[in-house]
Amino acid sequence: MRTVAPDPTPVPDPQFEPDVIVGYVRSPSDVLRLMVYGTLAVALLGITRWAHDALLGFESDVLDLFGFVGPDAERALAGITRALAVIAGFGVFVVPLVLRRLRLLGYLVIANVVSSLLVTAAVSWLDLADPTPVANQVAARAGVDLEGVLTPSTLATVAASFVILAPFLSHRWRRAGAVTIVVFALLRLVLSAQLPAEVFFALALGAAVGAAVLLAFGRPDQHPTMAAIAASLSVSGFAPKRLDPSDDDSHGSRVYRATLTDDAQLVAKVRSPAERSADLLYRVYRYLRFKNVGDERPFSSLRRSVEHEALVALQARDVGVRTPRLRAIAEVGTDSMLLAYDDVDGTPLDDLPDGDVDDRLLCSIWAQAAILRRHRIAHRDLHHANVVVDAHHDPWLIDFAFAEVAVADSQLDSDVAELLAALALVVGVTRAVDTAMDGIGADAVRAALPRLQPNALSGSTRAALRRRHGLLKELQKAVAERCHVSEPEFVPLARIDRKTVVTAVMLVLVTYFLLPQVADLPAILDQVRDANWVWFVPVVAASMLTYVGATTAIEGSVPEFLRVIPTFLAQVAASFAGTLAPASVGGLALNVRYLQKSGIDPAVAVPAVGLNAVAGFAVHILMLVGFLVWAGRSAFGSIKLPDPQVLVYGVAVVGVLAVVTFAIPWVRRTLAERLVPVLRRSASGLGVVLRQPLKLALLLGGSFIVTSGYVTAMYFSTRAFGGDLTFAQVGAVYLVGSAVASAAPTPGGLGALEAAVIAGLVAAGMPNSVAVPAVFLFRLATFWFPILPGWGSFTYMQREDYL
Numbered sequence: 088m089r090t091v092a093p094d095p096t097p098v099p100d101p102q103f104e105p106d107v108i109v110g111y112v113r114s115p116s117d118v119l120r121l122m123v124y125g126t127l128a129v130a131l132l133g134i135t136r137w138a139h140d141a142l143l144g145f146e147s148d149v150l151d152l153f154g155f156v157g158p159d160a161e162r163a164l165a166g167i168t169r170a171l172a173v174i175a176g177f178g179v180f181v182v183p184l185v186l187r188r189l190r191l192l193g194y195l196v197i198a199n200v201v202s203s204l205l206v207t208a209a210v211s212w213l214d215l216a217d218p219t220p221v222a223n224q225v226a227a228r229a230g231v232d233l234e235g236v237l238t239p240s241t242l243a244t245v246a247a248s249f250v251i252l253a254p255f256l257s258h259r260w261r262r263a264g265a266v267t268i269v270v271f272a273l274l275r276l277v278l279s280a281q282l283p284a285e286v287f288f289a290l291a292l293g294a295a296v297g298a299a300v301l302l303a304f305g306r307p308d309q310h311p312t313m314a315a316i317a318a319s320l321s322v323s324g325f326a327p328k329r330l331d332p333s334d335d336d337s338h339g340s341r342v343y344r345a346t347l348t349d350d351a352q353l354v355a356k357v358r359s360p361a362e363r364s365a366d367l368l369y370r371v372y373r374y375l376r377f378k379n380v381g382d383e384r385p386f387s388s389l390r391r392s393v394e395h396e397a398l399v400a401l402q403a404r405d406v407g408v409r410t411p412r413l414r415a416i417a418e419v420g421t422d423s424m425l426l427a428y429d430d431v432d433g434t435p436l437d438d439l440p441d442g443d444v445d446d447r448l449l450c451s452i453w454a455q456a457a458i459l460r461r462h463r464i465a466h467r468d469l470h471h472a473n474v475v476v477d478a479h480h481d482p483w484l485i486d487f488a489f490a491e492v493a494v495a496d497s498q499l500d501s502d503v504a505e506l507l508a509a510l511a512l513v514v515g516v517t518r519a520v521d522t523a524m525d526g527i528g529a530d531a532v533r534a535a536l537p538r539l540q541p542n543a544l545s546g547s548t549r550a551a552l553r554r555r556h557g558l559l560k561e562l563q564k565a566v567a568e569r570c571h572v573s574e575p576e577f578v579p580l581a582r583i584d585r586k587t588v589v590t591a592v593m594l595v596l597v598t599y600f601l602l603p604q605v606a607d608l609p610a611i612l613d614q615v616r617d618a619n620w621v622w623f624v625p626v627v628a629a630s631m632l633t634y635v636g637a638t639t640a641i642e643g644s645v646p647e648f649l650r651v652i653p654t655f656l657a658q659v660a661a662s663f664a665g666t667l668a669p670a671s672v673g674g675l676a677l678n679v680r681y682l683q684k685s686g687i688d689p690a691v692a693v694p695a696v697g698l699n700a701v702a703g704f705a706v707h708i709l710m711l712v713g714f715l716v717w718a719g720r721s722a723f724g725s726i727k728l729p730d731p732q733v734l735v736y737g738v739a740v741v742g743v744l745a746v747v748t749f750a751i752p753w754v755r756r757t758l759a760e761r762l763v764p765v766l767r768r769s770a771s772g773l774g775v776v777l778r779q780p781l782k783l784a785l786l787l788g789g790s791f792i793v794t795s796g797y798v799t800a801m802y803f804s805t806r807a808f809g810g811d812l813t814f815a816q817v818g819a820v821y822l823v824g825s826a827v828a829s830a831a832p833t834p835g836g837l838g839a840l841e842a843a844v845i846a847g848l849v850a851a852g853m854p855n856s857v858a859v860p861a862v863f864l865f866r867l868a869t870f871w872f873p874i875l876p877g878w879g880s881f882t883y884m885q886r887e888d889y890l
Contacts, residue, residue: 099512104576105825106519109195110307111304111306112305112361113302113304113306114301114306114361114364115361115362115365116137116301116306116356116360116361116364117298117301117302118300118368119307119312119364119367119368120250120294120295120298121295121298121485124291124292124294124298125295125299126293127291128292128295131287131291132209132213133287135213135285136212140677142334144670148447153579164820171267171270171711172202172271174270175245175267176245176788179245179248179249180251182252182255183195183334186255190256191225191251191255191305192434193304194251194300194301194304194638195248195252196853198248198297199244199247199248200250201242201247201296201300202243202246202247202292202297203243205243205296205660206239206292206293207286209288209292210285218706224803230860231246231323239285239288239289240289242271242286242289242290243290243292243296244290245267245271245374246268246289246291246292246294246297247293247296247297248297249264249265249267249268249297249743249805250294250297250298250301250834251297251300251301252264253305254306254307255307257421258421268290269395269767272286272287272290276716288402306635308418308420309359309420310341310357310361310423310656311357311359311419311420311423311425313332313343315419315420316330316355316419316425317330317346319417319425320345320353320355320417320425320427322417323414323415323417323772324415325345325353325414325427326347326354326625326749327345327348327416328346328347329345330343330344330345330346331343331344331346333342333354335354335472339358339362339363339366340356340357340358340488341356341359341362342355342356342357344430345353347429348805350588351429352429353414353427353429353430354411354431355425355426355427356424356425356427356428357419357424357425358424358425359389359422359423360389360406360422360423361417361443363389363392363784365795366385366392366730367385370382370385374582375582375583376581376582377542377580377581377585378580378581378582379577379579379580380542380543380615381465381467381491381494381495381497381498381501385489388880389423389424389598390424390708393416393424393426396426396488396490397413397416398425398492399464399491399492399513400428400487400490401413402464403462403484403487404460406461407458407463408459408464408484409455409481409482409483410483410485411428411429411430411483411486412428412856413426413427413428414427414428414429415427416690419449431483432478433475433477433478433483434475434476434477434521434525435471435472435474435475436471436472436474436476436482436509437471437472439476439513441463443476443516444513444514446518446522447474447480448480448482449510449514449518449519449522450522450525450757451481451482452474452482452506452510452522453522453523453525453526453527454526455482455699456469456503456506456526456527457526457527457528459484459499459502459525460499460502460503463493463494463499464490464491464492465490465491465492465494465498465499465501465502466484466487466489466490466502467489467498467501467505468486468545469505469506469545470483470488470505470509470513470547470548471510471513471548472547473485473486474509480638490665495634496534496867499531500531500535500538501535501538502537503532503534504535504536504539504543504544504549505525505543505544505545506523506546507520507523507532507562507566508539508552508559508562508848509518509536509548510512510522510523512548512551512555516558516561516562517565520561520562520569524569529570530571530694531856532566532570533570533572534568535578536566536567536570536575537575537578538578538865539559539562539563539819540577540578540580541559542580543578543580556579560613563575585749589608600638604693618805618807618860618864619806619809620807621807622803622804622805622807623864623868625799625803626800626803626807626864626868628867629796629799629800629803630796630800630868630869630872632796633800633869634659634662634800634873635660635792636788636790636791636792636793636794636795636796637658637789637793638651638654638789639785639788639792639805640699640702640785640786640789640790640792640793641654641657641658641682641695641696641699641789642785642789642790643783643784643786643789644655644691644695644698644702644782645691645695645782645790646651646691646779647685647686647687648780649685650681650685650814653681653685653884653889655680656880656883656889657884657889659873659876659877659880660677660800660880660884660890661677661750661877662870662876662877663873663877663880663881664877664881676699677881677890678696678699679692679693679696680890681884681890682695684697684889684890685889690730698786699786699790702787702790703790705790706787706790706791706794707790707794707825709824710791710794710798710818710822711729711823711826714798714815714818714819714822715823716813717815717818718813718816718819748781766881794822797821797825798817798822800868801818801861801862801865802817802818804816804862804864804868805853805857805858806859807861807864808857808860808861808864810848810853810858810861811853812848812851816851820844820848820851821844822838824843824844824846824847825844827839828840828843828844840866841866842860844858844865845858845859845862848861849860853876
């Protein structure tokens with residue numbers, strides 16, 4: 088295993104003080120504190136600003152709760168408060184002078200100035216400078232005057248100062264600081280002349296400023312020194328004569344290699360509060376980013392997490408897993424913990440020469456994984472650095488920091504997927520899959536396939552796979568073939584991805600653009616009441632016509648003939664599936680599944696659905712050009728067409744951007760992997776259809792019926808509210824609007840289509856009070872009403888095994 092060999096460290100003196108400051112670092116602890124305190128401060132600021140009236144009742148109750156002190160006692164408490172405020176204000180600046188740390192003095196000055204300015208600005212923004220009725224009532228009690236004492240700025244500076252002082256002081260002084268802040272907060276409530284919300288906000292903001300100062304300029308590095316680690320090992324009965332830091336890959340720990348007086352070797356994993364904070368941040372990230380990955384709740388303390396790792400390591404060794412023996416658990420200093428294991432004299436799997444990784448070794452690795460799986464222990468970090476091969480060519484599993492016991496099948500499957508990917512990086516896909524089938528069984532490998540994806544793998548394995556482009560897809564394909572899985576269905580693990588973010592942004596933008604359209608809500612409601620609802624019948628009929636067209640088009644996209652009724656029901660069911668995923672992905676997937684269940688070969692079904700989509704797009708563009716020519720400039724009366732020279736410049740800019748974009752390797756690779764295969768399959772399917780004129784007529788005719796049905800429904804919707812635009816104008820507006828909205832990653836272009844068509848109708852000369860309800864009636868008939876029959880069709884087709 089890899090080590091760095093500094094000068095030998097002598098056995099420490101028992102009186103060694105392990106908390107000596109040896110340097111300054113930016114710590115994850117301050118990142119975590121800044122996130123917590125900052126979020127709390129922003130939340131309290133928002134509540135105080137926008138829910139001020141709602142807070143009055145709560146604040147009145149709080150003030151009444153602390154209103155039990157009589158006038159004489161209040162005056163006495165006011166005097167004591169002034170004295171405490173003066174002592175605390177000067178005391179925090181005495182500490183750096185006593186400790187002779189001018190750096191700390193600078194921290195305190197910066198924190199006090201910044202927190203005072205921020206609180207003053209926040210209070211001014213909140214517009215709470217004048218006492219509210221509640222505060223007036225409290226301030227009138229016995230003439231108590233707290234002017235200049237325990238103001239929000241004072242509370243903020245006190246909180247910021249104590250947060251900054253904490254890393255420089257002992258536990259006792261930290262507790263004293265916490266008690267002081269609590270006492271000041273209670274006194275401020277008892278003698279309050281302002282709203283309690285300010286008290287809590289000021290404390291949170293001050294603490295956030297203190298954490299930000301430490302993060303910006305560094306806190307004392309209180310990671311245990313090697314002398315302190317040696318002292319802890321000695322107390323545990325293992326006297327080291329040499330201690331060296333190691334660069335072994337161990338998440339959340341610092342690793343050291345100890346040589347004992349009897350020349351035995353130990354590996355010491357040391358965890359400090361900084362590593363625990365980093366682990367908490369990582370868990371928060373994983374919670375926000377992923378789902379269904381098996382993460383448990385974080386442990387309540389550093390000690391609990393260390394004890395859990397020890398428990399899993401002992402359990403794994405007891406059931407027969409080849410893992411180093413745990414020799415000691417010990418405290419290091421006042422905040423850190425240590426685990427000591429026997430050292431394995433071996434080499435990590437990824438450092439072995441290629442010729443040394445034979446099939447016997449691979450099968451032995453899988454045998455170790457099988458033991459873990461049999462006893463329901465999930466290692467959860469089985470990348471190649473955590474597999475060490477000893478001198479006898481036997482594998483050892485190390486680092487159970489993320490492991491869990493008594494786990495669900497999904498976590499066991501993730502271990503198999505992780506090990507498959509790790510071994511494929513070392514020995515290639517074929518040998519990794521072959522030895523997995525022999526060592527752990529086809530059932531286990533098949534169960535792991537849904538989790539053989541980047542989001543289920545460790546960070547180091549994902550990084551290695553990015554350097555070996557295409558290896559993961561090759562591995563997925565090989566596992567699917569060996570396990571006879573025709574369509575691998577991967578478990579959805581991403582809670583937030585690019586598509587989710589884009590969808591959220593689009594919804595915000597759509598809401599922003601739609602709100603002005605519905606601003607005149609009373610006039611729109613009057614228009615709805617006066618609508619001619621006779622037109623609703625042809626609107627619904629035109630909507631139903633689109634499903635006839637979709638049935639015809641899908642029939643024309645495959646060489647075989649499909650049953651009419653199930654195919655029609657599949658298109659109705661697609662209206663329900665399309666509401667569950669953006670960009671019609673749900674409907675496309677449903678059609679692929681239906682075709683396969685109907686006996687169409689998968690190699691034909693996917694291109695057929697793609698061909699159907701391409702045909703629909705082509706027909707839409709042709710009809711768009713036709714309607715624009717038919718409607719002429721009257722389609723968008725208030726929109727002026729740009730100068731032709733400007734159009735030339737625009738085309739040139741687009742061309743340059745296209746060239747630059749295609750020059751990026753990632754873009755070319757993405758197009759080659761995703762777009763080109765779809766186009767190639769569609770072209771192949773088109774060749775088959777072109778040889779059958781009837782199929783071509785059905786494909787193009789069905790696409791024409793679908794688009795015409797939507798245009799007709801939109802026109803009838805405008806007529807229901809007295810719209811006077813011609814069919815050509817409405818058709819041109821709808822086709823342009825739907826083309827624009829197709830880029831929105833929302834189900835059915837939800838929101839984007841409404842905004843685009845309303846804007847187009849208004850530009851063509853239709854009143855806003857007519858355009859808005861007409862578009863909403865259209866969407867009601869074509870998007871919302873079909874959901875219920877679509878769900879019924881979807882359920883029926885599942886029950887009858889059509890899907």
